[in-house]
Amino acid sequence: MSSIALEKVVKRYGAFEIVHGIDLAIDKGEFVVLLGPSGCGKTTTLRMVAGLEDVSDGKLSIGGRVVNDVAPKDRGVAMVFQNYALYPHMTVRQNMEFALRPLKLAPGEVDRRVRETAAILGLDALLARKPSALSGGQRQRVAMGRAMVRTPEVFLFDEPLSNLDAKLRTQVRWEIGKLHKRLGTTILYVTHDQVEAMTLADKIVIMRDGHVEQVGSPEDVYTRPANTFVATFIGSPAMNLVPARLMGGKLQAEAFTLPLPDRFAGRTAEGQAVLIGTRPSDVTLTAADNPGALRATVEVTEYLGDDALLDLRVGLHEMIAQVPAANRPGNDASVHVTFNAAGLHLFDAATGGTLLS
């Protein structure tokens, strides 16, 4: 039985349809990340699960029970808000106790849970403080603590790290991961940061404009993107896409010709317009006399430390290569490159869908 299930879930504001019939099944204990660009409907979807927005159409169930018309308080979910939403007139301890009060536990149990959660999150010393006397990272942990004390069926997170600085973000991300392993609670987590998604998720749901583009493990979405949107959204720098046409069993681009890798055999049609996808790390520098070497001009070199990014021009095509920083060519250098055939992706130029599906 799924912990959370969305069936054709639609969200409309008046005549505006924001979320267009999402299907999603989340298993018990799974860590699922909703990932997508700004405004794609991640928060809206999460808020529908929490019960803070009505579901316009479709069916939403939590723990096997349809909850379309169930009030937030009766859904058994706990939520960590993007801006934490701590009760400012209560101390840290009171914030956590407040979340426990509706459960009508014995006073000793309330105290035990607050202590235990505070210990896990390192909030022991802060229990008597008001939120206004806490740093951003501490507030973030209090917000998690308030959600955790209730031991809910489902945790909902809405960009919980977006207000933290880069270093703290990494640290708290790590703590959330540990927490999930320890508690094993189902988590639905919204972010537009792909590093968060890749590191935390069991399953990533990639959204665009209110549609789900792909659902899969981090490895799935990185190595087998379902379409050009996912291909270019996941991975940094983005995957290079070069238009080409299938001619006589070869990929004919404007400036070069590549043999068609075997795994695409039978999946293409003669004359089909395609997009060739290569990750920047699959574009490698090579000697001029290597078979298949393509002439390229380096327009800009960006030094990153271990690696360097080269903005290349191959004939009419622009692409980015990620190469070891040692011996990197300078600006305007003339080089030769090859594509790693194993990392080659092909998409239908008309639909953007992968040819490997």
Added chain:
Amino acid sequence: MNKPSTRQAILVYLLLAVVLIVFLTPIYLVASSSVKPAPIMFQKPPAFFFTPTWEHYHVLFTERPFLKFIGNSLIVALGSTAISLVFGSLAAYAISRIRHRRMNDVAFWILSLRMFPPITVVVPYYIIFKTAGLLDTPLALIIVYSTANIPLVVWLMKGFFDEVPSALEEAAMVDGYGIIETFWRVTLPLAAPGLAVSAVFCFIFSWNEFLFALMLTGSRAQTATVAVMSFWSSDAVQWGRIMAGSFIILIPGVVFVLTCQRWLVRGLTMGSVK
């Protein structure tokens, strides 16, 4: 801002002194006249040093049931303040949270209730309360004052409720609270300063009101303000008693404001949401 120079400081204190003199002189006159023997009451120049007399106060409480009038005033003022706060803040919460294109019209309509000059409705009120058998009862004044105070409370509290981030209410709802509990435990405590301001305004208005109290009460429900003026009769104005009564009337207002003051703190919502 830079540290103020001595000259600026002197200027500030000078201005403060002027303001204090303007505001405190009448109060001084009331206080001193209330204990001034009648013969020297209007002596020119005014007598600053004299042996105070409690005569006026004595008369107030022995020859007249002034304590009862104060009691009436308290009942009316506290009653209408309580009613105005309850209904006013509930209405304000609805107006603040319900998204509807006509909501502004509703809010404006409520405000418009305060726009007419009170004198225009004195006679209608009189007729209504006479028919209802409420003339000369505290309830009549409580009703009248509440109709005047509720619009004020609605507008004040709407502003304060607008300031409470809706994310806090959503957090409470996800934490397991219904809408009424959320209002009671989260929203209202955060709007407490507004409640305090509203209470002060309502109380002072009701406590000081004269016109309706004069027209709608007789001997039983008379309030202190009206009672004081009864020393102003056609044949004699008993200034000492008026001053003594006025001074007593000053006190509850001050006490009430000071009581509410600890809630008049700002920035209660600080640190809740980033």
